[in-house]
Amino acid sequence: MTQTLELVATTRIERTAARRKIDLRPAVFLAPFVVLVALFTYWPLIQLVYLSLFKLNRSGPDRFIGADNFLGVLDNAQFHDAAYNSLIYIFLSIPFKVFLPIPLAVFIWTMGAKLGNFYKAALFLPTLLSFVVVSIVWIWMLNPVMGLFQSVIGPLGLQMPSLLSDVASAIYVIIGVGAWKLIGFNILLYLAGLSAISRDYVEAMRLDGAGDWVVLRRLIVPLLSPTILFVAISTVVFTIQQVFTPIDVMTQGGPLNSTTNLFYLVYQYMFESFNVGYSAAGALLIFLLLGLIIAAKMIWFEKLVHYS
Amino acid sequence: MAPSMLKLSRPLMLVGHIILLVTALSIIAPLILVLGTSFKPANEIYGGLPWPRKFTLQNYYDVFEKLPFGRYLWNSLATTTLRVGGQLLIALFAAYAFARYNFPGRGLLFALVLGAMMIPPQLTFLPIYLLINKLGWFDTWAGLIVPNLAMPLAVFLLRQHLLAFPKELYDAAAMDGANELRILWSVVLPNIKPVMAALTVVLFVDCWNEYFWPLVITETDHAMTVQIGIRRFLDAERGDDLGPLMAAVTLISLPALAVFFACQRQIIQTFVSVGIKG
Amino acid sequence: MATIHFSQVCKTFGEVTAVDRLDLTIADGEFTVFVGPSGCGKTTSLRMLAGLDEVTSGRIFIDERDVTHEQPKARDMAMVFQNYALYPHMTVAENIGFALKLRRLGRAEVAEQVSRAAEMLDIAHLLQRRPKELSGGQRQRVAVCRAIVRNPKVFLFDEPLSNLDPQLRTSARGEIRALQRRLGVTSVYVTHDQIEAMTMADRIVIMRDGKVQQIGTPVEIFERPANTFVAGFIGNPPMNILPLAALGKAAGLSPQLAGVDQSETMIGIRPEHVSFVSVSSAATIARVVQIEMIGTECLVHAEIGAERIIARVVRPLAPRIDETVGLAWPDDEIHLFDASSGRRMGQNLRLSA
Numbered sequence: 058m059t060q061t062l063e064l065v066a067t068t069r070i071e072r073t074a075a076r077r078k079i080d081l082r083p084a085v086f087l088a089p090f091v092v093l094v095a096l097f098t099y100w101p102l103i104q105l106v107y108l109s110l111f112k113l114n115r116s117g118p119d120r121f122i123g124a125d126n127f128l129g130v131l132d133n134a135q136f137h138d139a140a141y142n143s144l145i146y147i148f149l150s151i152p153f154k155v156f157l158p159i160p161l162a163v164f165i166w167t168m169g170a171k172l173g174n175f176y177k178a179a180l181f182l183p184t185l186l187s188f189v190v191v192s193i194v195w196i197w198m199l200n201p202v203m204g205l206f207q208s209v210i211g212p213l214g215l216q217m218p219s220l221l222s223d224v225a226s227a228i229y230v231i232i233g234v235g236a237w238k239l240i241g242f243n244i245l246l247y248l249a250g251l252s253a254i255s256r257d258y259v260e261a262m263r264l265d266g267a268g269d270w271v272v273l274r275r276l277i278v279p280l281l282s283p284t285i286l287f288v289a290i291s292t293v294v295f296t297i298q299q300v301f302t303p304i305d306v307m308t309q310g311g312p313l314n315s316t317t318n319l320f321y322l323v324y325q326y327m328f329e330s331f332n333v334g335y336s337a338a339g340a341l342l343i344f345l346l347l348g349l350i351i352a353a354k355m356i357w358f359e360k361l362v363h364y365s
Numbered sequence: 366m367a368p369s370m371l372k373l374s375r376p377l378m379l380v381g382h383i384i385l386l387v388t389a390l391s392i393i394a395p396l397i398l399v400l401g402t403s404f405k406p407a408n409e410i411y412g413g414l415p416w417p418r419k420f421t422l423q424n425y426y427d428v429f430e431k432l433p434f435g436r437y438l439w440n441s442l443a444t445t446t447l448r449v450g451g452q453l454l455i456a457l458f459a460a461y462a463f464a465r466y467n468f469p470g471r472g473l474l475f476a477l478v479l480g481a482m483m484i485p486p487q488l489t490f491l492p493i494y495l496l497i498n499k500l501g502w503f504d505t506w507a508g509l510i511v512p513n514l515a516m517p518l519a520v521f522l523l524r525q526h527l528l529a530f531p532k533e534l535y536d537a538a539a540m541d542g543a544n545e546l547r548i549l550w551s552v553v554l555p556n557i558k559p560v561m562a563a564l565t566v567v568l569f570v571d572c573w574n575e576y577f578w579p580l581v582i583t584e585t586d587h588a589m590t591v592q593i594g595i596r597r598f599l600d601a602e603r604g605d606d607l608g609p610l611m612a613a614v615t616l617i618s619l620p621a622l623a624v625f626f627a628c629q630r631q632i633i634q635t636f637v638s639v640g641i642k643g
Numbered sequence: 644m645a646t647i648h649f650s651q652v653c654k655t656f657g658e659v660t661a662v663d664r665l666d667l668t669i670a671d672g673e674f675t676v677f678v679g680p681s682g683c684g685k686t687t688s689l690r691m692l693a694g695l696d697e698v699t700s701g702r703i704f705i706d707e708r709d710v711t712h713e714q715p716k717a718r719d720m721a722m723v724f725q726n727y728a729l730y731p732h733m734t735v736a737e738n739i740g741f742a743l744k745l746r747r748l749g750r751a752e753v754a755e756q757v758s759r760a761a762e763m764l765d766i767a768h769l770l771q772r773r774p775k776e777l778s779g780g781q782r783q784r785v786a787v788c789r790a791i792v793r794n795p796k797v798f799l800f801d802e803p804l805s806n807l808d809p810q811l812r813t814s815a816r817g818e819i820r821a822l823q824r825r826l827g828v829t830s831v832y833v834t835h836d837q838i839e840a841m842t843m844a845d846r847i848v849i850m851r852d853g854k855v856q857q858i859g860t861p862v863e864i865f866e867r868p869a870n871t872f873v874a875g876f877i878g879n880p881p882m883n884i885l886p887l888a889a890l891g892k893a894a895g896l897s898p899q900l901a902g903v904d905q906s907e908t909m910i911g912i913r914p915e916h917v918s919f920v921s922v923s924s925a926a927t928i929a930r931v932v933q934i935e936m937i938g939t940e941c942l943v944h945a946e947i948g949a950e951r952i953i954a955r956v957v958r959p960l961a962p963r964i965d966e967t968v969g970l971a972w973p974d975d976e977i978h979l980f981d982a983s984s985g986r987r988m989g990q991n992l993r994l995s996a
Binding site for chain 2: 080082083084086087089090091093094096097098099100101102104105108160161164165167168175176179180182183185186187188189190193194196197198203205208237240241268269294295297298301302305306320323324327328333336337340341343344347
């Protein structure tokens with residue numbers, strides 16, 4: 058027996074048939090975030106390009122000046138110093154921030170939970186301190202007159218050199234301070250990657266007669282390579298901006314521009330020479346530089362990374 | 366962390382302990398000295414001992430005496446609280462929309478969220494600075510807070526957690542007569558408390574420690590935060606007034622450290638997944 | 644107290660039609676079961692009735708009121724979910740009372756109604772526990788309790804028993820049905836289990852690929868399946884459905900089958916109606932290939948040429964494997980279906996209907 062159908066209230070069906078609601082709820086929930094991201098992330102990107110190509114004019118329309126800002130920036134000796142230093146910051150940070158944490162993380166990984174947690178917490182401490190605080194502490198420690206190191210080596214008849222006012226050493230101090238602050242955080246990233254490695258692999262390799270070195274080389278490093286790539290890329294992207302604070306607090310780019318970098322220069326263009334166009338062009342050049350380094354790195358890593 | 370996943374040979378282990386111990390000491394020792402110095406009376410500051418012979422709080426009084434540190438603390442505390450509160454609410458709303466609804470353009474919009482994560486602030490600070498000036502928010506709390514309210518990383522993290530949330534519970538709550546806000550507040554939020562708590566701490570530390578943005582957007586005591594305040598103090602004294610400086614350093618580091626030690630494990634995990642920028 | 648009416652209700656997800664022109668009226672107090680294989684559209688139909696999924700076209704009425712675009716909360720229905728959907732952070736009492744709290748009932752009144760409903764389901768002693776401290780059966784009771792406490796117009800059940808073990812499922816079936824009879828609330832129940840459908844329903848709606856196959860009482864559906872799909876879906880083991888031509892001369896012997904085009908017709912015979920007779924007197928000869936013991940009865944699989952037929956007989960009557968047997972069935976227990984459309988044909992062929 059098939060159901061005999063009766064349409065109740067046929068007229069009402071027709072009357073309401075056209076009504077159809079669009080679900081506005083997702084739009085309402087997303088609106089604040091989308092508006093803010095559009096206004097404070099994507100719009101500035103477009104604006105930045107504009108600022109780099111036009112000369113702002115208070116009393117009339119802005120004037121298109123093409124690549125003048127870029128050419129001006131590129132022609133600037135300060136810019137050359139800053140670009141050179143930026144590369145030093147990035148590439149000298151890599152051994153400390155990308156490679157050194159790997160063995161440290163592996164050591165912690167193989168330890169018992171108790172000791173491992175102590176080391177983890179101790180190494181993580183600087184992540185919680187602000188870069189201003191870290192910089193101040195290091196200024197004090199390195200102070201050649203009344204610093205901590207001087208008070209240790211002074212009694213031995215030695216004199217602490219003034220590392221921060223020496224063109225040859227200041228940039229390395231800042232790189233060291235940056236590494237000191239961030240090494241613990243990168244160790245944690247590696248520990249997260251290590252915790253995903255199954256003990257079965259290790260045991261299987263052990264049964265095949267592999268020693269420490271072989272296990273590290275052939276198993277741990279390959280399985281960790283996605284994390285290594287991630288840490289390497291974040292180091293490239295963020296180092297220039299991370300060292301802004303130690304540069305500003307410890308040296309202001311000096312002595313003799315030996316510690317300035319592109320981001321610091323862009324900041325100075327804007328807030329010291331009030332040259333908006335140079336600042337915008339400089340920011341875009343940073344973007345270009347980072348893009349190039351990352352692209353090169355990706356290609357180089359392609360062979361090494363093992364995605365499981 | 367599972368112990369003994371990989372047993373290293375004894376000599377290698379010894380090397381590991383030595384390296385880790387040295388690294389850990391290089392971190393802990395200076396911090397203990399900072400703390401000790403902050404409690405030293407003026408005549409002991411340049412002595413060799415790490416800890417004060419005579420314990421004093423004078424340096425802490427001096428901090429508030431020599432600079433409007435109370436005002437800085439208030440600015441930092443208020444703007445951090447408002448900003449973190451706003452970040453959490455806005456991110457939770459957005460993550461909820463992404464996780465719960467299927468709407469046209471969702472994929473594209475989420476790609477834009479991921480994209481925003483990759484854009485370093487060093488690229489966008491200049492136009493934002495000009496915009497804030499145009500809005501008349503220079504040297505105000507609003508200038509500190511508003512440009513940072515949308516936190517793509519937080520949206521990403523919360524969405525991950527909400528995707529694991531059983532969809533039937535949304536339906537059950539809707540059948541029980543709850544509207545969307547009520548579902549979010551009474552059903553979703555209680556079940557993601559741990560990640561919200563950890564995210565709160567991470568965002569708090571991130572904001573509290575921020576240097577660059579307050580540096581460019583504040584100018585006077587009206588909006589200046591502790592990080593900029595201590596920087597000014599350093600400039601003014603250039604290390605001649607070590608006691609109060611170290612007291613100030615201790616004071617502004619305390620909130621983050623306190624929260625961290627209160628709920629260490631969970632926060633470490635969230636730190637890792639959020640990836641703080643330093 | 645409510646009647647429900649679906650009028651030409653469709654639901655499409657992109658290119659896929661999940662529900663195709665559903666027309667159905669459910670009477671006040673009736674217990675209607677939607678049954679069908681997974682993906683047949685039964686759950687989607689239920690969710691559209693609940694207001695959890697928007698209809699693509701068509702109307703839904705409750706008590707003559709068009710609720711097609713109403714929010715779930717405006718429809719006054721309660722639902723029991725497949726995974727129970729208990730709020731993990733709330734106690735059992737809070738779970739049950741949540742809807743009442745949202746209606747701004749006073750604390751005392753909520754507590755009183757919750758405990759009354761809990762008594763009814765025998766879970767009063769669990770009220771302070773959290774869902775994760777409960778067994779599967781207890782969770783299921785809490786979920787039912789959460790539905791009845793609101794005294795809704797309609798109960799909706801979305802495979803509420805599929806996560807229970809078989810014994811519990813049998814007893815829960817009876818309890819849900821008894822409870823619904825006592826409360827007299829119109830109910831719509833979705834399941835993929837034909838036994839649940841047959842034992843619980845006042846009326847069954849069988850669906851497949853979004854289309855209703857048949858609507859009727861369990862007896863109607865069992866005795867007069869509208870097509871080969873229904874015939875094969877209901878009954879355990881399912882009805883034997885063979886091309887009429889395969890039965891050879893047996894087909895010609897049956898007076899009802901005179902004049903039917905053998906090549907265009909399928910014949911359906913329920914296993915319990917097949918019996919074994921001596922080869923010499925039988926019109927249909929088969930060879931036994933497999934015997935399954937299921938208690939006092941056994942299932943005998945036999946081959947007629949390339950076709951297979953299953954007979955359900957008491958054990959002493961079972962033949963042996965490889966034995967050649969004659970098959971017989973009462974003439975009034977056969978069903979005929981059109982071979983190409985699968986539809987039931989010759990409505991008056993069955994004498995006992």
